[in-house]
Amino acid sequence: MIRSGVPRSSTATAILLGLVSALFFSTTFVVNRAIGLAGGHWVWTAVLRYAWALVLLGGWFTIKGTLPQVLSAFRRHAAFWVLAGSIGYGAFYASLSFASTRAPGWIVACTMQFTILASPIVLRMFGARVRRSGIALLLLIFAGIVLVNLDHRSASSTAQFLGVMPVLIAAFAYPIGNQLVQEGRNGGRGWIPALDDPISADASARVLLMTIGSVPFWIAVLLLPHTPVPTTQQVVGTLIVALCGTVIGTSIFLVARQSAGRDPNLIAKVDATQAGYTAFSLGGEVLFLGGALPGPVGVVGLVLVLGGLAVYTTTAK
Numbered sequence: 001m002i003r004s005g006v007p008r009s010s011t012a013t014a015i016l017l018g019l020v021s022a023l024f025f026s027t028t029f030v031v032n033r034a035i036g037l038a039g040g041h042w043v044w045t046a047v048l049r050y051a052w053a054l055v056l057l058g059g060w061f062t063i064k065g066t067l068p069q070v071l072s073a074f075r076r077h078a079a080f081w082v083l084a085g086s087i088g089y090g091a092f093y094a095s096l097s098f099a100s101t102r103a104p105g106w107i108v109a110c111t112m113q114f115t116i117l118a119s120p121i122v123l124r125m126f127g128a129r130v131r132r133s134g135i136a137l138l139l140l141i142f143a144g145i146v147l148v149n150l151d152h153r154s155a156s157s158t159a160q161f162l163g164v165m166p167v168l169i170a171a172f173a174y175p176i177g178n179q180l181v182q183e184g185r186n187g188g189r190g191w192i193p194a195l196d197d198p199i200s201a202d203a204s205a206r207v208l209l210m211t212i213g214s215v216p217f218w219i220a221v222l223l224l225p226h227t228p229v230p231t232t233q234q235v236v237g238t239l240i241v242a243l244c245g246t247v248i249g250t251s252i253f254l255v256a257r258q259s260a261g262r263d264p265n266l267i268a269k270v271d272a273t274q275a276g277y278t279a280f281s282l283g284g285e286v287l288f289l290g291g292a293l294p295g296p297v298g299v300v301g302l303v304l305v306l307g308g309l310a311v312y313t314t315t316a317k
Contacts, residue, residue, distance in 0.1 A: 011266055015314075017256035018273030024249030026109065026280030031237045032097060033105030034289055040234040043226035046097035047218045048234060050089060050211055052242035057208040060247075070205050073197035074212050080184065080193055085213025088177015094221055095170035103164045104291055109281035110148045111164045112274070113305055115171035116312075117142050119271035120264075122175040126183060128264035137312040141275060144304025148278075151298030175271055178257060181206055186262055203254040207246060275309040278302065 035045050061067040074081050099108045117138050120130040184195035185206075199205045230238075256273075260266035279302070285291035294302060 011269070014256050014259045014266060014270050015273055017252055017259070018270040019276050021249045021253035021256060022274050022276035023280050024244045024252065025274065026277040026284055027244040027249075028096070028241050029100070029105035029109040029277065029281040030284035030288060031241050032100035033108075033285060033291075035231075035234050035237045036101040037289070038231065038233050040231045040237075041227045042094075042097040042101050043221055043224055044230035044234050045100065045238060046094045047221060048230060048238035049093060049097075049242050049246065050214055050218055052239050053207070053211045053246040054215075056242060056247050057204060057211060061205070061208060066199060066205075069197070069199040070208055070212075073195075073199050073205070074209055076197065077184075077193045077195065078213075080180070081209050081213035082216060083213070084177050084180040085210040085215075086217040087173050088180070089210055089214040090217030090221075091173040092170045092177065094217075095166040095173070099164045099167045099170075105281050105285050105289075107148065108164055108167055110145055110278040110302070110305060111167040112171055113141060113145050113278060114168055115174055116268075116272040116275055116309075118172045119175045120268050122172065122179055123264045123268060125176075126179055128267075130264050130268055137308050138272075141272075141305050141308035141312070144301040144306075144308065147301030147304065148294065148298050151295045151301060177210065178254070179267075181210065181254075182257060182267075185258060203251045203258065204247070206254055207250050211246070269312065272309055272312050275305050278305055 032045055036042070058067065061070050096108060096112070099111075103111075120138065123130050180192065181195070183189065183192045185200065187196075188194035195206075200209070253270075253274075256270045257267060260270055282291075282294070282302070286293060
């Protein structure tokens, strides 16, 4: 597994790690769309991902002999981990899973790029100062997101278009959950505890801690109306997503974020690299699911998203 207890990386390294994590994250959108097309219920898609993550990560730390340390760290700040996990994993992924039944995966991925606007807002909520010069680029990227969705709407029903709106919840939930943990790793303040347990220096351990914390949320989700049993495709698909998206992708992303230290502008850049999974998801859906390429308006929107991302992540403070 990946450890983040290393000296602070350069901006280029942090951004590269962010893009690599985006590549692994993109499997989430492609696989979820495949499950949705096959009729799998979104509740099972959401719950099974984190059930698998719990098994995979729990097994890994059991083999390493450090699971007791992880559980001790959880018990020490249980309320915090439940809050961070319920927001950063629960609200985030339940929203994405629901949206995957309403729209193509790359559309959901592109709409999720609203998180690059949400990230500076979240950082300011935590008292960080984010450069205002980058706001124009973020708005440009957001304009691209709007165009992509308008292009999709021209070929789909209004119900499908509105179906991706829960992604806006996910766009805020993900950076809030991650920033809660980062504040704790940076010493904590106010009601946020200092996460100084040695095991929490391991990015994969933090993923497991948030996964354990999200369990009450997933129990509540299972109380919603859904099919009695998941499909075989869901069981296999969610295993792939758990491995690529949660165990590998999220661990790399947390390393990238932690390497940014307390620099809110670099953190915002790392968060913005997640716009890359729009292109990765589009390519995966076209190659593996026979998805349609975007129309002219969608192409313009995609160019704005990826071009804005390139400029934003390579400009100086």
